[in-house]
Amino acid sequence: ETGVTQTPRHLVMGMTNKKSLKCEQHLGHNAMYWYKQSAKKPLELMFVYSLEERVENNSVPSRFSPECPNSSHLFLHLHTLQPEDSALYLCASSQEATGPNYGYTFGSGTRLTVV
Amino acid sequence: AQSVSQHNHHVILSEAASLELGCNYSYGGTVNLFWYVQYPGQHLQLLLKYFSGDPLVKGIKGFEAEFIKSKFSFNLRKPSVQWSDTAEYFCAVNANTGNQFYFGTGTSLTVIP
Numbered sequence: 001e002t003g004v005t006q007t008p009r010h011l012v013m014g015m016t017n018k019k020s021l022k023c024e025q026h027l028g029h030n031a032m033y034w035y036k037q038s039a040k041k042p043l044e045l046m047f048v049y050s051l052e053e054r055v056e057n058n059s060v061p062s063r064f065s066p067e068c069p070n071s072s073h074l075f076l077h078l079h080t081l082q083p084e085d086s087a088l089y090l091c092a093s094s095q096e097a098t099g100p101n102y103g104y105t106f107g108s109g110t111r112l113t114v115v
Numbered sequence: 116a117q118s119v120s121q122h123n124h125h126v127i128l129s130e131a132a133s134l135e136l137g138c139n140y141s142y143g144g145t146v147n148l149f150w151y152v153q154y155p156g157q158h159l160q161l162l163l164k165y166f167s168g169d170p171l172v173k174g175i176k177g178f179e180a181e182f183i184k185s186k187f188s189f190n191l192r193k194p195s196v197q198w199s200d201t202a203e204y205f206c207a208v209n210a211n212t213g214n215q216f217y218f219g220t221g222t223s224l225t226v227i228p
Contacts, residue, residue, distance in 0.1 A: 002158055042119070043205065043218035090159065104216065106151075106159040 003027040006091050006107035013081065014115055021076040021110045023091030030095060032074040033104065034066060037088040049074060081114045088112070119208050121219035128196050129227050136191040136222050138180075138206035148189040149207040149216070150180055159205065165189065176200070198228045 004025045013019050025032065034046040046060045049068040063085075065077040074091055088111050092104035120139045128134060140146065150162040163174025170182040180191045189206060206219040 002160075004158075042220050043207075043216075045216070092159075104159075104161075108158040 002105050002107065004091055004093055004105050004107035006089075006110050008110060009108065010111045010113075012113045012115060013078070015081060015083070017081075018077070018079040020078065021089055021091075021112075023074040023076075023107055025072055025074075025091075025093040025105070025107075027093060027105060028095070029093035029105070030071050031093060032068060032071075033092040033094075034074065034076050035090040035092060037090055037109070043090070047076075078112075081112075083114050086112055086114045119206055119217050119219040121204075121206055121222050123222045124220070125223045125225070127225045127227065130198055131195050132226075134191070134193040134196045134200070134224070136204055136206075136224070138189045138191065138219060139187050140189070140206075140208040140217070141187065142208060142210060144210055147209045148180070148182060149209070150174065150178070150189075150191050151205040151207060151218075153203040153205065153221075155202065162191070162204070196224075196226045198226045200224060201226045 004023065007022045011019060031050045033048050036044045036046055046064065047057055047066040048055050052068050052071055063080050067075040067077060076089060088109045090109045091107040094104050118141045122137045148165040151159045152162045153159045162178055163172050163180055165172045165182045172180050178191060178193050180189055182189050191204060201224060203221045203223050205221045207216045209216045
């Protein structure tokens with residue numbers, strides 16, 4: 001384990017379902033991120049939370065809704081997804097006081113399949 | 116906008132062969148550079164990083180990378196690969212003043228015993 005825990009590891013959902021991805025970190029970091037990893041495409045940054053406030057939202061469709069209730073937990077709420085949203089969703093954290101220069105710590109990801 | 120290019124999408128090598136994976140970025144300012152590795156079924160891990168100083172950076176498991184500022188490159192090297200190096204390798208760039216990373220598309224390395 002890396003200190004960043006994502007659940008569930010695998011998720012299959014229909015296009016009309018509502019589900020949530022959960023990320024939890026025990027590293028004392030104060031910034032958390034959602035990334036989408038699709039085959040043969042660059043890692044795409046979806047959301048950044050710094051000190052529990054959202055600072056980046058790279059034009060992600062509204063069917064993805066993040067929530068960061070505290071510095072240790074990050075959620076990604078999903079509703080009415082499309083098949084092209086099937087991908088590996090990665091959570092990461094970093095310590096902003098020392099800067100992201102020290103690199104992220106990634107979770108193992110949630111493999112999402114939309115049917 | 117920053118971007119990162121990894122030109123080798125899939126590399127196949129025999130054990131003991133030498134490895135060099137290319138990484139080029141586009142950004143005119145000061146950057147921090149990273150290589151991440153993702154072994155099959157595992158999470159992304161930091162392999163090595165460059166902030167400043169000696170442009171030749173040593174990482175874990177015998178990997179190294181050289182920052183060539185004039186070429187905007189940060190190529191990853193290993194003199195002799197092992198079967199256990201089979202993985203996906205990602206190059207990433209972060210502007211010195213920002214908290215956003217830009218990743219390349221990744222290079223899949225397969226090492227044949």
